[in-house]
Amino acid sequence: MSQLTQRAMAASLKKMLAKKTLDKITVKEIADDCGVKRQTFYYHFKDIYDLLEWTFLQEGEQFIDKERICENWQDVYLEVFRYIENNKNFTINAYNSVGREHLERYLYRIVYDLIALFIRGMEGSEKIAKEDRDFICDFYKYALVGIILEWIGGGMKEDPQRISSKLNRLLKRHMEADLFDSETD
Structure with missing residues (x-):
């Protein structure tokens, strides 16, 4: 499940980065797009840059x-x-x-x-x-x-x-x- 959640967040980030720069993307947007809570994001990644890497x-x-x-x-x-x-x-x-x-x-x-x-x-x-x-x-x-x-x-x-x-x-x-x-x- 963990790897699946991480991949979903990565796909969400890629989708958003196709439209705008990283500094315009929020953790909340990624979490909402994946249907998870912000805490779930922070369970896997320390910030958006960590997810990008x-x-x-x-x-x-x-x-x-x-x-x-x-x-x-x-x-x-x-x-x-x-x-x-x-x-x-x-x-x-x-x-x-x-x-x-x-x-x-x-x-x-x-x-x-x-x-x-x-x-x-x-x-x-x-x-x-x-x-x-x-x-x-x-x-x-x-x-x-x-x-x-x-x-x-x-x-x-x-x-x-x-x-x-x-x-x-x-x-x-x-x-x-x-x-x-x-x-x-």
């Missing part, structure tokens, strides 16, 4: 398929773009609100996990020091999330497939070089 994390789990990432992380990265594009109003209203940090934190977490899984799946990656792997993951996390945030802020005009293809060409050349050059440093 939970919503992002729950939906983000669909991208973490370890087998697929190791084979082709670019397709999974493109799916992140597609998810954002398919939830455009929800994402833009989260991006343009005081809850933006939750969107960013979600993106950083999901992209870091994608890169870390991809690197672990590369032949010879076990020879790379953990400190170097962490640095590489952080570097690419900030670069890739920066591109996503710039795309969102620009109104999501460029085709995600085109962005992903550009990144694929760039990162294919540099990812292995970065990984295996770090062995000798």
Whole structure:
């Protein structure tokens, strides 16, 4: 029952965020929309931002398929773009609100996990020091999330497939070089 209630509240938040920014949404509106009391909301979440972060994390789990990432992380990265594009109003209203940090934190977490899984799946990656792997993951996390945030802020005009293809060409050349050059440093 608990998970069902949380999902209902997340669906309500998404529906409302498709129409207005987060700072215009109240806990009472979400509770009323779900047919629960405000206390029920607070039993599950400390505030609307907590619900927003939970919503992002729950939906983000669909991208973490370890087998697929190791084979082709670019397709999974493109799916992140597609998810954002398919939830455009929800994402833009989260991006343009005081809850933006939750969107960013979600993106950083999901992209870091994608890169870390991809690197672990590369032949010879076990020879790379953990400190170097962490640095590489952080570097690419900030670069890739920066591109996503710039795309969102620009109104999501460029085709995600085109962005992903550009990144694929760039990162294919540099990812292995970065990984295996770090062995000798």
